[in-house]
Amino acid sequence: MDKKLVSREEDYSKWYNELVVKAGLAENSAVRGCMIIKPYGYAIWEKMQSQLDKMFKKTGHENAYFPLFVPKSLFEAEEKNAEGFAKECAIVTHYRLQNDPDNKGKLRVDPKAKLEEELIIRPTSEAIIWNTYKNWIQSYRDLPILINQWANVVRWEMRTRLFLRTAEFLWQEGHTAHETKNEALEETVMINNLYADFAEKYMSMPVIKGVKSKNETFAGAEKTYCIEALMQDGKALQAGTSHFLGQNFAKAFDVKFADRDGQLNYVWATSWGVSSRLMGALIMTHSDDRGLVLPPKLAPHQVIFVPIYKNEEQLNSITQVVEDLRNQFNERGISSKFDNRDTKRPGEKFAQHEIQGVPVRITIGPKDLEKKSIEIFRRDTLEKQFIKIEESLDFVSKLLDEIQKNLFDKAKNFRDNNITEVENFEDFKTALENKGGFISAHWDGTDETENKIKDLTKATIRCIPDENNIPGKCVFSGNPSSQRVLFAKAY
C-alpha cells in the first residue's frame, strides 16, 4: 500500500479519508455506514474515554447501563424527541431466522417470529432512561440522579464518513435528574465546561462555548449548550453538547417527586454527550500532509524507539539502553514502545510512526551509543536533535509538555485568525466563500433569517457564544440583534 497521502490542499476530504485508513485508525465495514475501529484508533478512543470517565466521576457521576432497545411506545412518548429521530432509526421487527426452503444452506426471517411491538435501536436513551427513572424517584431525597452511560447508538444517516458521521457510533450519554430548574441548569453548564476543558487540555483543541439557536437545539431540549471547534479546512465541528431538558421528559413519562414542602413536582433533567466523532475532530485539528499528529496526552504511546543496527551484537547493546530508558520513562509516566521488528527496515518504521502521529521518535544506532547520545525527532514540528542519553529523560518529559502546548497554540492561532466579523450580508458571503471559518455576525434571533441564510450560503449558526454581548443590527434583515453569533459551514 502506498503510504503517502494526498495533500490537504489538493483534496482535503480525500486526505482525511486516506489518513484514517492508512494510519490504521478505522475503516468501512460490510455494513452500510458502520465502521470498524482498528486497534490503533481504538487505543486513542480508550485514552479519551478514560480521561472523560475520571472527570465525570470526580464531578459525582456514576456509570450504569440501559437497554439497547427502546419499545416504540416509549420512543414516541416525548413527541419532539421522537420526531427528531424517527427518520433515522434502525428497527427490529423479528426475533428468529429459519432455514430458507427455497435456498439450501441459506436463512430467512421467520415470518412467525414477528414482535408484537417493534423495538427501536437507541439513537439516544432519554426515553428508556426516563421510563426507568420514573420508578426510582419518589421524593427529593432520591435526587439528584447523576448517571452516565458508555454505549453504542445507531442513527441511520444517509451520508456517512469514518468517525464524523456513522450509522453506529460509540459515545457517552449523561442523564441527570434534579429537584430544581437551577440545579439542572448548573449541571448543564458545568458539563459543557468540563467538555471544553477536556477538548483544550487533552485534545489540544480550542473550542468556543455557547448555546445553540432554537433551530439547532436538541429535539426535546429547552436549551442546548455546545462546544464548537474549527477544522483546518475552515469548517466547524460540533464537539460536544449538553442539554437542559426542562421538564419535558418528566412530563412525557410522568416523573414527579415530593418536594421539601410535600408538593408533587415534575423532575428537571439534563442530558449530555460526546462521541467517537471526537476522533475525527482530533485528526482534523492537528494532522498534516504526512499523516496523523497526536497530542501526547492522547497518544497510545508517546515515544517510539527505533534501533539502527547491522548485526545482533549491535541490536543487543541498543536494546540494553532502550530497556533502561523505557523503565525510566515509565516511572515518570511516559509511555513508550520499542519497535524492534526485524521484518521492517528503519525507513519503513519511520514512515509508519510518522503517519500514525507518534509524538516523539528516538533513534539509536551504534555511533550514537559511542557518543552516548540519541536522536530525538518530534512529530509536530518535524525537528530532530541529538541529546545525551543521561539528559534524555528530562528532555523528553519537557518535550511532551511542549508538544501538547504547541499543538494547542497552533490550533488556537489558526482558529482565532479564522473568525471574521462582518457587518453586512455581502461581506458575510465573501468571507464565507473566500476564507471560510467562523463568521461573527449580528442576527435578529428569528428562525426565518437563520433558515434563509442557510439556504443561501449553507452556513448555520454554530453557537451563540457566552461572551460578546454587544447589540447591533442583523446582517441579513437589518433588525435589532442582541449580540453577535457564529456562523459557519459545518461537519
Next chain:
Amino acid sequence: MDKKLVSREEDYSKWYNELVVKAGLAENSAVRGCMIIKPYGYAIWEKMQSQLDKMFKKTGHENAYFPLFVPKSLFEAEEKNAEGFAKECAIVTHYRLQNDPDNKGKLRVDPKAKLEEELIIRPTSEAIIWNTYKNWIQSYRDLPILINQWANVVRWEMRTRLFLRTAEFLWQEGHTAHETKNEALEETVMINNLYADFAEKYMSMPVIKGVKSKNETFAGAEKTYCIEALMQDGKALQAGTSHFLGQNFAKAFDVKFADRDGQLNYVWATSWGVSSRLMGALIMTHSDDRGLVLPPKLAPHQVIFVPIYKNEEQLNSITQVVEDLRNQFNERGISSKFDNRDTKRPGEKFAQHEIQGVPVRITIGPKDLEKKSIEIFRRDTLEKQFIKIEESLDFVSKLLDEIQKNLFDKAKNFRDNNITEVENFEDFKTALENKGGFISAHWDGTDETENKIKDLTKATIRCIPDENNIPGKCVFSGNPSSQRVLFAKAY
C-alpha cells in the same frame, strides 16, 4: 421497601432475584429480557473489566470495535455457527419510522424503508470479524492478530434472569488469527487459564478447567475449553469459554495467507469470551441470607465508614479522624467511602452496606474517639472487633487479604465437598437428586449416552476435566470410558 431477603433455603431462586434488586445491582427493564445494570452493579462490572483488560493486554492483545450488525449473507456463511444462533436473533428489517396516519401523535414503521438485506444484531462477532480479517491477512507477516472487543450482544432467549441469561448482555470477545494449528491451540488454552486465574484470584471463585463434549461445543468451533463453577444451590455455572475454531471461519470467509514457504494456507482461529453473567456467578458464589458478599478485589469500595453522633461537634471530630484514615487507606490502595448522609439512621446504613456486601465496615462514635479506637465489622464472617486507630491501617490491609482468601477457601471447600464420584446410574441419580453438585462419572464418549442422561436427569456434561485420566466403564452404557467427566444441572 423491605430490606430483608427470603432465605436461600426457603427459595434460592427468589433469594437471588431479590438480592440483585435490593442490593441495587440490576433490575428488569421495559424491554423483554433486557436488564438495567444499576450504578452499584455496574461499578463491580467495571472492576472486572478493568482487571481482565489488563490481563488481555499483558498477554499481547489489543482492543478494537466491530459493527453491531451482521448482514444476513455474512451471518449464514459459517453454517454451523449460523444454525447455532439462528433461532435467537434480533433482526433489523427497516430503517425509518413515519407518522401513523391512523393514530395522531404515534409512529409506525415506514413500509418504504425496508432494508434490501436484513441485519442481524450480533449474537457473537465471528462472522463480521472474519469477513474483515480477510482483508487484513495476506502473509504470515500479518499474523498473529490478537484482538479483543468489549461489546453488547443480543441473543433472544425465551427465559431470562438478571445477569444469568438476558436478551442483551455485555461481554468481551477475543478473536485471534494464527499461522499454525498449534499456536491457535496454545492461545485457546492460555486464555482458558487466564480466565481461571481471574475467577480464582479476583472473584475468589474456584473453577474447574476442562473441555466441552461435542454436544456442548460452541457452534462453529472444533474444541471448546471452559471454566465451570459451582453455585450454592448445587447447580453448575459456565463462567467462561475459549474456542479453538480450527480453520472453519477461515474457510467460510476464504481467509488464506502465504506461509513461510510461500504456500497459501487457511488461517487458524480462536475466539473466547466472558460476560456480565460473571456477575451472577459472583453473587451466587459468596452471598448469604443477609445479602451480597463481595471479595475485596472487586468491591466498588472496600471499606465504608459510618459515623455515630448526636451533634454537629461530634460529627466534626469523627470526620477529622475518618478523613485522616481515608487518606492513609488511599495511599495503601484501599478504597473507602464515608457515609455521612444525615437522611439515614446508622441502623439503616448498616442494613444497606450489609445487603450491598461492603467487605469492611468501620463505625466510629464519640466513645470510640475517647478510647482512640474504632469498631471494625467484616461482612464475610459478620465478626466485630475493636482496634486502636493507630493500628487500623495495617489491620484493615491484612483483613482485606484475609477476606479475599477466606471467601475462596470457603467456596472451594463447598465445591470440593460437592463433587460425588459414582460408579453406576442409580447412584448417579441419587446423588444428583439428594445432593446436587458435580457428579464425577465415566462416560462412553457418545452423544447418544449424553443425550439420554440429559433427558432422564436434566444433567449435562459440564466438562471433561484436564486431570483425572483414568479409564473405566460408562456409568450409563457400561461401555469403555477413557476418563471421568463432570455432570451437573446447570444455569
